[in-house]
């Protein structure tokens with residue numbers, strides 16, 4: 001199955017300062033999304049010649065602070081990959097004993113944890129897949 005690295009997410013306390021830092025490393029802001037409901041902003045940074053939707057870094061700015069996360073710079077977020085078929089990938093992982101913390105109920109996004117509890121986001125390449133059991137009725141298992 002085709003799998004492509006998508007981004008690494010880190011949580012930031014000051015978007016402008018963080019963007020200025022990554023600009024010094026040659027990255028540009030490719031995309032920004034504001035999430036009123038969740039009260040956070042996502043900023044995707046990538047090299048200037050990369051325009052295929054992948055980003056080196058996804059900055060997450062929580063408007064109300066980082067839920068008490070440590071401020072030592074190690075409050076890592078997740079690694080993200082886009083996969084050819086998110087249901088088949090999640091089934092393979094589940095068969096290998098990996099917990100699917102956030103099942104792909106929407107046929108688009110799932111979260112799993114590595115053996116070291118690193119959060120890994122999986123996104124469906126292209127359009128979301130049609131709703132399908134057992135995924136459509138699976139519950140989240142803890143915080144992804």
Ligand SMILES: C[C@@H](O)C(=O)SC[C@H](NC(=O)CC[C@H](N)C(=O)O)C(=O)NCC(=O)O
Nearest residue numbers: 009011038040060062077078080119121144
């Ligand atoms: C767009 C896609 O790449 C995402 O990563 S959105 C995932 C989503 N992010 C948030 O909810 C950000 C705010 C949240 N308070 C946080 O700090 O994570 C999400 O499900 N994040 C959970 C995670 O483990 O990354």
Ligand code: NI
Nearest residue numbers: 009058080121
């Ligand atoms: Ni992400």
